[in-house]
Amino acid sequence: MLVLAIDTATPAITAGLVELTADAVRPRAARVTENARRHAELLMPGVLAACADAGAKLAEVDAVVTGVGPGPFTGLRVGMVTAAALGDALGVPVHGVGTLDAIAADVAAGEPLVVVTDARRREVYWAAYDGAGTLLDGPHVTAPAALVDRLPELGATAAAGPSAAATGLAVRSTAGPSPVGLVAVAAAALRAGAEPAPLEPLYLRRPDAVPPGQAKKVTTP
Template identity: 60%
Template sequence: MLVIALDTSTPAVTAGLVAVADGHARPLAERVTVNPRAHGELLMPHLTDVMAEAGRELSEVDAVVVGAGPGPFTGLRVGMVTAASLGHALDVPVHPVCGLDAIAAQAATGAPLLVATDARRKEVYWAAYAADGSRTTGPRVQRPAEVPTDGIAAAAGEMAGLFGLEVVGIAHPSPVGLVTAADLGAPPQPLVPLYLRRPDAQAPGPRKQVAR
């Protein structure tokens, strides 16, 4: 089974092609560039390079997996719209995956884990995981000081160093992590982004009336 994996939920622009056989995910090619302002410019060129390096055609792909956040509005939309378009064009299922789940799946620490990424505004997106990798809390968005760490052994993600825990050196969702966290045998869930909070931009209110 060949799976395209895309993620734009963090500053990393990620595209990869992963082979899945007997329940194991193996990377065939990937491109990752950390640039929070270039998701729209880099994602499809990255995917084109990935397919060329792997020597595969888009018509051979069986599914698409995409990071559904949590993440900022603009970047997150780029990945999800691209994944939806590919799924429609190739007539293959598109599976959304929580990016924090993907990091936890790649970390596979065998111990309780906290995954935290940058939510800006001095906050983090975070989720907690049991030793078997199942999510126990989250995803949520809070200030680092408000995140509970009792019983947690290690931390992963961009903001892992804020919690006084053993740091697992995985900052962003990887293609293999995304595919591992996806349930490819189940019907895909709706492509609903995990924003977790309202956007910074607000619709303008009604114009003030000018008294005569």
């Protein structure tokens, strides 16, 4: 099975093709560009470049996997909308997976782990995992200090993700999710041919943009 993987929940704009077999998740090609403000402009060129690198056509893709965050509102929705549009155009299923889960799958630390990414506004997104990569707590959005205060309770001994250094723990990786990590999280559902759940973004807080309020009435004397 040839799977297209996409994630735009972090400053890393990730696109890649992954070969999923009955017992393996094999990378075919990956394009990762670091740019926190150009997700919309760079994602599809990355998808097409990954296809060219893999010697495959988009029409050969059997499924799409996309990260659903948590992540900033604008960047996150670029990847999810693109994944949904490609799935519709190609007539293939689209599976959403947690971005932090994918980073944890990439690291495969074998030890209690927290995955931490930048949430802006002097906050971080984080989630805690056991040594097998199973989610224990989160995802949450908090100040870094609030996460550090919880580390003894969580029992984590290492950290991963672009903002891992904020924890003071041993850092296993500062990368965003890879195509292999994204597909690994969805592998069981893909192999089983399960119906994907509706794509639901993990914003964890309200977007900055809000509808304008009702205009004030102007009275005349």
